Amino acid sequence: MTYQKRLSLLVGLDSAIVLFSIYIGYFILHPYMNIYNASTLFISSISLLASHHLFAALYKLYQKAWEYASVRELVAIAKAVTLSIAITAIIQLAAFQDIYIRVLLVTWMLHILLIGGSRFSWRMYRDHFIAGDEEKKRALIVGAGSGGSMVVRQLLNHNDVDFCPVALVDDDSNKQRLQIHGVTVEGKTADIPRIVEERQIDHIIIAIPSLKRSETQHIYKQCAKTSAKVQIMPLIEDVITGRVSVNQFREVQVEDLLGRDPVELNIESISEYVKGRTILVTGAGGSIGSEICRQIGTFQPGKIVLVGHGENSIYQIDMELRNRNKGSIEIIPIIGDIQDRERMLSVMQEYKPDVVYHAAAHKHVPLMEYNPKEAVKNNIFGTKNLAEAACAAGVKKFVLISSDKAVNPTNVMGATKRVAEMVIQQLDKESETSFVAVRFGNVLGSRGSVIPLFKKQIQAGGPVTVTHPDMTRYFMTIPEASRLVIQAGALAKGGEIFVLDMGEPVKIVDLAKNLIKLSGYGIEEIGIKFSGIRPGEKMYEELLNNNEVHPNQVFPKIHIGKAGQVEGEVLWEFINSLPAKSNGLLKEELVEIANAKGELQQLMREVSGVLI
Template structure:
């Protein structure tokens, strides 16, 4: 129906209701009033009709979408009707020196009843007949607060919605058995498995925007006991700003189930050391490096120097940052290998960055077990090259990205990372540059991480391969890891090893089960296969060993480890036994040890183990 036709129909309907109401009031009271004659009735009717349309236009009664009518629309009707009746009373007083209160009172009541009824009857008809003509999935809404109320109302009022709410759950005892828009609060979150079966629920919608990750994890554990699909309502601020609709539910992500709230940044301290400065990021095309570039760009540095040896990955982040910054930040892509000592010194000397984030590394544990010489060249000598070049160029802060595998290392990758930490801690004593390390666990979604592998296996029909049923790891998201690195730069005084409080470790098998469920499959459909622990892997990872634990947090969720320092002659003597990349060749002795993998691991573990 066009706007003009809709306006004409509503105006005609209201005209009929106005005339009907005043005439009914007259006929009901006619036996009791003698003065109220045809002339009085005609003047009162015309006055009421004109004033009603004026106030209806004022309160936009003809422009409202009555299929979504609520208390606000009812208040508008009451205001328009009341004012039109008052105007009619004034006209009667002026014209006839009397006000026929009883007639006007009956007219007022009938007026509200009939106009309100005509509007709300359309909403009732639409919700209970038209909306139900379409086959909809039965939805259970978790949360009976403002978020749940918004979701229920939105789903009930939209005929094109895919879901029909049939029940709510909430842990507030005071809300039990109450109704919200006609939908009953049927239990608490612990009752979800029973209610899904009882109400034949197809879909569960978590409608508590303020939920913490630990609370989402608790609710999801109950939801995972059912076959219903689980989604979460969008953030309230996104709904208010119009970026999304209330009914645009998002999928539950693996990061929602970490059981730990994300790290927030101290914006002022970061802006102080990043704004207007030159920032250099190694491994800038990788998962962590590229995210550091994205996040640091929001603080308006003068230059961002992208260092990496992968041509395509550097091209991609260079293009993305140029589109994002629109020329406000100078982006400089550098193709170079941190193992090339001369190249690193040249880059540092030419651009003289204020801050360096060193994200370039070999990090894949099984691959480094098979290629220990490459781990040594990249993680140890690459770090040494870059750190010494930074010191020579007068860099203010140097942040090394380390790993939880550097704690009591049992593999080549972890041992090289621990030695990289020792190198920058020693250089911090010898240099004006402030050197720090940041240590965190596994990063969800990063290249080579377990999540992309699991997703590929699920898409291929399974099974998902897990090394051991008791294998546990700490997890964080790529944005969180990058935030920690950036925040560490602001906190750095020199020599620290910053560690994120990552909450409780997660069983890999539980992660696999959650990912299967989130992908819309059952565990039985995909299957889980245990492949055995790989060379160099630990059953449980640590972020700090017992000698490093420092109880105080220097920033919410960030600790500083008390890693022991090594005597410089011991460290450099050991480093001297390894090949110097500046010579462009490997010493015969290193090759022999590298080929005898156990010998190299034993030697590195012995030295690094003495110092942890």
């Protein structure tokens, strides 16, 4: 029905109700009061009709969607009717020097009853006769607060939604047995398995917008005991901004089950060193590098220089940033290899960036065990090339993305990352550029991480391969890792190694089980196979040695490490000796040097053959 037809229908209906109400009021009371008079009835009818339409327009009674009518709409009707009756009383007093109070009171009651009834009857008809709840999936709503109330109301009011709310659960004792839009709070989150079985629930919807990840993990453990599918309501800010509707539920992601909350940024400190500046990101097409570019874009830099070796990935992030920023930021895509020293010097001199985020690296542990020379060329010499080019170009801040595998490394990848940290710590002493490193654990969803591998194995019907039942890792999301890198640049004074407080390590086998469950399968259906620890892998990862960590945080969830440093001459001599080493010797010496503690200086002298 068009707006004009709808408006005409409502105006006509209200006019009939207004006239009917006042005529019935007069005729009911006339035998007892002898008040019938044609002129009195005519003037009262016209004044009531005109004032009703005036106040109906004022309170927008003709613009409301009555299929969603609630107490708020009833209040608006009451206000419009009461004011129209009051205006009619004033006109009666002016015209007849009398107010027919009883007539107006009867008219007011009939008016409220018929106007309200006409509106709410449509909602009742729609809810009870049009909605086909018997064909909908039975849903349990977790959370009886504002989010849960919003979800229940939307599910009841939308016929195109496949869910029918059957029950609610909430851990607030004061809400037990209460009803929200006719749906009862039947227990707490611990009761989810019982309620799902008793009420034959098909679907569980978590509707707590302020829910922390640790709480999400607790709730999901209860949901996982059932066969019901689990989803989460969208973020309130996304609903408010119109990006999604309340009933567009999303799947629970592995990120939701990390059991830790993301790091919040100090917006002012980041804006101070990013806004209007030239930012260069290496590995800009990768998982971390591309997310750094996205988040940096929100702080309105003048230019973002995208440096990467793969043309497809650089093309994709280039197009994404251009579409996202609509020309407000200059985007410069650069195809180049950090191992190409002359190319890096040329790029730095041409664009003279203020800040460099170095995310380009070889990071796959088993692959680097088979290709140690490539790890050295990229992670050590590539970092050295880029860092020295940054010094020559007068870059203010240089942030190296490092890894938790640089702590007590047992593999080539971790050892080369530790040596890269030594390189930038030494250059921080020798130049005006502030160099810092950022260590974090595994990144969920990044290229080469276990999540994409597990998903492929699940799609193929299993089994999911896990190296060892006791293997643990620290995990964070790609946005979290990128936020830490950006925040580190704001905190940097020079020479620091920043480390995120990543909470408790996660068992890889538990991660696999959660992913299987989230994919809608049973553990037995897909299966888990233990393949054994691969070359260079640790059973447990660390972020700092016990003697390397400052107990106090410099920023919420961020520590500064106290990793040992070396004499510059010894470090450069050792690095220069690396290309001549064989693969076997290279791996052995890298790991030995990266793990050296008090004997580091002497060990480097011996390995590099430098006699001092």
